Amino acid sequence: MAGWGANQGQYGKEVYFQYEDLDQQQESYVVGMWAFLVTEVMFFGPLFFIYALYRWKYQTDFYLAHNDLDYVLGGVNTMILLFSSYLMALAVFNAQKGKLKAQVWNLLGVLGCAFGFLIVKTVEYSAKFTKGYFPDGQFMFNYHGDANPEIARIFYSLYFTMTGLHGVHVIIGILVIGMLTFLVWRRSQGAQNTVTDYVPTEMVGLYWHFVDLVWIFLYPLFYLMPK
Amino acid sequence: MATAEHTHDGHDHGHHITPKNTLTATFLTLTGLMVLTIVAARLPYMGVDFLYDDSLLVRLITNGIAIGIALLKAALVVQIFMGVKFGTKLVKFYAYGGFIWFLTMSVILIDYFSRPWEPVQGWEAAPASALPRNASQPDGTNPDFIIQRPEHGGKDHGGEKKSGEH
Numbered sequence: 001m002a003g004w005g006a007n008q009g010q011y012g013k014e015v016y017f018q019y020e021d022l023d024q025q026q027e028s029y030v031v032g033m034w035a036f037l038v039t040e041v042m043f044f045g046p047l048f049f050i051y052a053l054y055r056w057k058y059q060t061d062f063y064l065a066h067n068d069l070d071y072v073l074g075g076v077n078t079m080i081l082l083f084s085s086y087l088m089a090l091a092v093f094n095a096q097k098g099k100l101k102a103q104v105w106n107l108l109g110v111l112g113c114a115f116g117f118l119i120v121k122t123v124e125y126s127a128k129f130t131k132g133y134f135p136d137g138q139f140m141f142n143y144h145g146d147a148n149p150e151i152a153r154i155f156y157s158l159y160f161t162m163t164g165l166h167g168v169h170v171i172i173g174i175l176v177i178g179m180l181t182f183l184v185w186r187r188s189q190g191a192q193n194t195v196t197d198y199v200p201t202e203m204v205g206l207y208w209h210f211v212d213l214v215w216i217f218l219y220p221l222f223y224l225m226p227k
Numbered sequence: 228m229a230t231a232e233h234t235h236d237g238h239d240h241g242h243h244i245t246p247k248n249t250l251t252a253t254f255l256t257l258t259g260l261m262v263l264t265i266v267a268a269r270l271p272y273m274g275v276d277f278l279y280d281d282s283l284l285v286r287l288i289t290n291g292i293a294i295g296i297a298l299l300k301a302a303l304v305v306q307i308f309m310g311v312k313f314g315t316k317l318v319k320f321y322a323y324g325g326f327i328w329f330l331t332m333s334v335i336l337i338d339y340f341s342r343p344w345e346p347v348q349g350w351e352a353a354p355a356s357a358l359p360r361n362a363s364q365p366d367g368t369n370p371d372f373i374i375q376r377p378e379h380g381g382k383d384h385g386g387e388k389k390s391g392e393h
Contacts, residue, residue: 042329
């Protein structure tokens with residue numbers, strides 16, 4: 001990725017020709033990433049509004065329906081994501097310090113956490129599938145809990161939509177972090193045509209923290225619903 | 228403690244590096260909040276039921292605690308892990324703007340909540356719970372309604388009131 005501009009080939013100091021200096025370059029990267037994250041907020045936001053609407057109307061049945069979710073598994077997943085966010089922050093720290101080998105280990109840790117999250121999610125989902133709680137296209141929703149089945153269907157539709165969309169983001173995160181890990185590892189081996197500074201790590205980090213952020217709200221709303 | 232270590236070394240062009248201690252402290256705080264929110268949510272299952280009844284006030288308080296802790300965790304992640312606290316003005320503008328926009332967008336919910344206010348047939352309030360279903364009384368009222376339709380004297384649109392439909 002060595003392009004035109006100042007300080008070519010110096011890790012963390014390359015300035016591309018369209019920027020005045022390093023500060024401006026970095027700020028525009030971060031602002032661009034945040035503009036993307038704002039669209040992500042718009043993407044997830046309406047789902048939270050749908051949740052709020054039905055939860056307000058059908059609190060009793062939502063509460064009864066949520067008892068079938070395993071709050072321990074959900075809590076394990078929350079801790080996995082929080083820890084992976086911490087590792088990602090450390091990866092950015094090491095990238096800023098130029099400690100690329102440590103950074104590669106941090107990123108591998110994040111990847112491990114992401115796979116762990118998906119494994120726990122698979123366990124949870126398959127338990128719901130076995131019970132017949134997935135409101136599928138054939139309308140085979142087969143609810144046996146205490147709540148009104150009609151409302152339980154709304155609850156599980158929201159549950160699968162929101163956690164599913166979040167899960168897709170985790171999978172995308174795995175792909176992006178995987179590529180980043182490879183690029184940083186190549187840089188740590190001395191290759192020039194790869195990441196030129198810590199900014200790609202910070203961008204991926206912002207995305208990953210956002211995925212964590214969504215789960216921070218999903219967990220209390222679905223697994224820890226107050227009466 | 229850790230904020231004193233925030234340094235701007237020369238060849239870094241003033242870019243902020245959040246120290247490791249701050250990151251670790253943030254993670255530990257997040258873990259503590261996580262434990263707190265689980266304990267708060269599981270209290271009614273641990274025999275302290277008497278604190279919980281179905282009144283709106285208690286619901287608002289318990290939900291407020293859960294959402295409040297989530298907001299606190301989110302603020303820590305955004306400010307420290309995502310570094311908005313140490314970002315430039317433009318970064319702050321975008322970051323805060325996104326969440327403010329989200330809150331502003333919640334106004335669309337008014338459409339659903341305001342429908343029972345209007346004397347239009349078929350816009351009656353939905354039942355608060357479908358448990359028990361079809362609980363309409365002989366006089367046409369439904370005890371499950373959250374908001375009872377206001378009486379509009381002679382201005383009614385003439386149709387018979389339908390209960391429990393939405």
